[in-house]
Amino acid sequence: MRGKIVKGIAGFYYVHVPEHGVFECKARGIFRKEALTPMIGDDVEIQVVDPARKKGNIEKILERRSELLRPSVANIDQALLVFALHQPEPNLQLLDRFLAMVENAGIDVVLCFNKADTEQGSEGEALEEMYRRVGYHVLVTSALEDRGLEPLKKVLHHKTTVFAGPSGVGKSSLLNLLQEAVSFETGSVSRKIGRGRHTTRHVELIALDKDSYLVDTPGFSSLQLDDFSSQDLKDQFIDFHPFLDACRFKGCMHLKEPVCGVKEAVRDGKIHPSRYENYKAIYEEMQELQKNQYPRKTDKNRR
Ligand SMILES: Nc1nc2c(ncn2[C@@H]2O[C@H](COP(=O)(O)OP(=O)(O)OP(=O)(O)O)[C@@H](O)[C@H]2O)c(=O)[nH]1
Numbered sequence: 001m002r003g004k005i006v007k008g009i010a011g012f013y014y015v016h017v018p019e020h021g022v023f024e025c026k027a028r029g030i031f032r033k034e035a036l037t038p039m040i041g042d043d044v045e046i047q048v049v050d051p052a053r054k055k056g057n058i059e060k061i062l063e064r065r066s067e068l069l070r071p072s073v074a075n076i077d078q079a080l081l082v083f084a085l086h087q088p089e090p091n092l093q094l095l096d097r098f099l100a101m102v103e104n105a106g107i108d109v110v111l112c113f114n115k116a117d118t119e120q121g122s123e124g125e126a127l128e129e130m131y132r133r134v135g136y137h138v139l140v141t142s143a144l145e146d147r148g149l150e151p152l153k154k155v156l157h158h159k160t161t162v163f164a165g166p167s168g169v170g171k172s173s174l175l176n177l178l179q180e181a182v183s184f185e186t187g188s189v190s191r192k193i194g195r196g197r198h199t200t201r202h203v204e205l206i207a208l209d210k211d212s213y214l215v216d217t218p219g220f221s222s223l224q225l226d227d228f229s230s231q232d233l234k235d236q237f238i239d240f241h242p243f244l245d246a247c248r249f250k251g252c253m254h255l256k257e258p259v260c261g262v263k264e265a266v267r268d269g270k271i272h273p274s275r276y277e278n279y280k281a282i283y284e285e286m287q288e289l290q291k292n293q294y295p296r297k298t299d300k301n302r303r
């Protein structure tokens with residue numbers, strides 16, 4: 001039978017087999033000779049040894065499509081990046097920085113603006129429009145009023161998704177709602193997402209349906225992606241891409257260079273000024289950080 005490892009505790013792997021439930025498995029397969037350790041998220045083949053008590057052996061690990069280090073999960077398809085419309089106010093610079101990191105890691109991303117119930121005007125629509133024009137899939141939800149949950153379920157379908165976003169935006173609330181819907185449909189008992197109390201919590205996947213999974217450790221710090229240099233930042237702003245041909249210099253940073261397609265596009269309203277301003281601010285911050293990490297000799301000598 002084929003399934004997905006959703007949890008690992010003390011040498012046992014818990015494998016979710018669609019329509020058959022979760023099997024407690026040991027790793028017995030030949031992959032052990034190759035020093036291949038099963039990961040949460042791995043698609044595996046198992047042999048059932050005790051059907052009544054749902055026990056089995058992992059025979060084979062199917063090829064990994066991706067491997068995330070923190071959280072340590074294989075085969076992640078996408079990140080759901082959650083911000084709130086208010087409480088807390090969305091920090092778009094943080095959002096753009098995160099988008100750049102996810103782009104650099106090559107992970108698909110869906111943006112979700114939660115707490116739609118707190119909106120006074122049409123902030124949700126404005127943000128949706130802005131980031132849709134950048135090129136992202138955007139959702140507006142309210143966990144409090146159960147709004148936008150259906151489109152959210154749709155983007156999670158057939159995928160393994162990690163929730164990320166700043167503190168207090170409603171990630172756990174959304175996860176719990178999605179899970180309750182599942183528990184309601186399947187009659188199983190739902191487990192509330194709780195965090196921060198145990199420092200050594202292991203990652204676990206929540207099976208939403210037969211092939212949709214959510215990583216149960218939401219949070220900014222829980223999704224750690226590789227750093228990249230300030231020189232590469234410009235490549236992660238996908239809305240800049242269509243205008244690069246109009247830059248005079250091949251490695252144009254779109255800052256002080258003359259004849260720059262990106263700056264022109266900002267002037268013409270084709271790139272949102274907020275995106276460009278955030279690009280500059282993040283670039284400067286990264287430069288500052290790099291300077292401190294690798295101080296030049298002359299700086300040292302001066303001391
Ligand atoms: N008004 C409103 N409040 C919400 C909504 N979703 C969550 N909240 C509230 O916002 C607060 C934070 O929600 P959480 O779900 O804990 O947020 P989180 O993103 O998981 O936060 P961290 O655990 O700090 O990462 C709670 O008091 C929730 O009740 C929403 O859609 N509207």
Ligand SMILES: [Zn+2]
Pocket residue numbers: 247248252253254255257259260261262263
């Ligand atoms: Zn340029």
